[in-house]
Amino acid sequence: MSQGVILSPIKHKASKMANDLYDFATQKDAISGYFEKEYELNLQWLPQYVEDFPKVMGKIMLKWEKCKFVSASQQMIPEKHGVYCFSIxxxxxxxxxxxxxxxxxxAAPGYLSERFQSYLREKNNIKGRSKLVFMLNKYRNQLFFWWSELPRIYVDTVEEHLLMCCKPPCNEKFPSREKLWGKAFD
Known part of the structure; x- marks a missing residue:
């Protein structure tokens, strides 16, 4: 059984055009610091995958570091491959x-530092990914950027396995659990 903790404004529009206009207006509002009072943040947490994660990873160790997501933190982020997580x-x-x-x-093929910089730009991008623009602006005072450096060969698979442990509300795509869980490290 999974527990739910999906980021979405509760308002819904019927047509694609209305959705596009709504997203544009919502993005513009988010960038300027205005947010609807009614919104949800849902995280699906899957304990069975979380508990098995260390065993599945085997020799791969994640050493997490973090900083507050502000432009002054850019110099802390390494020019290395790895995985990252935004949290509040x-x-x-x-x-x-x-x-x-x-x-x-x-962060692969690029580096963690490049990804960090791209989110600083996306924060003010009217045409950016709507959930991310919302997250980057709504939680600006509580937002942290976590990263773990990894050899390039492991980055894709570790990211997939982290996504299998939970479905963060601002991610759009998730891997198939049954197909991938633990198989890449056998």
Whole structure:
């Protein structure tokens, strides 16, 4: 059984054109700092995959580092391949250590530093990916960028396996669990 914690404004439009206009308006509002009061953030957490993750990874160890997602943090991000995760720190009334993953990605063929910079640009991009523009602007004061350097050969598979552990609300594509779980490291 999975627990649900999907980022989506609750308003829905019938036609594609209306959706495009709504997305454009929503993006413009998000960039300017205006957000609808009614929205949901849903994370699907799959404990069976989380618990098996260390065993499936075998010799591959993830050493996570983090920084607040602000332009001043750019110099901290390495020019290396790896995986990354955006999270929000919940803040009061919750403990400071509680973070919720919102997006998981990979830096390959590019580097982690290049991905970080691309999100700084996407934050103000009216035509950017709507869920990401929303995330980058709505949670600007609570948003963290986590990364783990990896040899290029492992990046794609580790990202897929992280996505199998949870379905972060700002990711659009998810791998097939049954087909991939643990097989790449046999």
């Amino acid at each position: 720190q919940l803040g009061d009334p919750f403990p400071d250590t509680i973070h919720i993953p919102l997006y998981i990605g990979k």
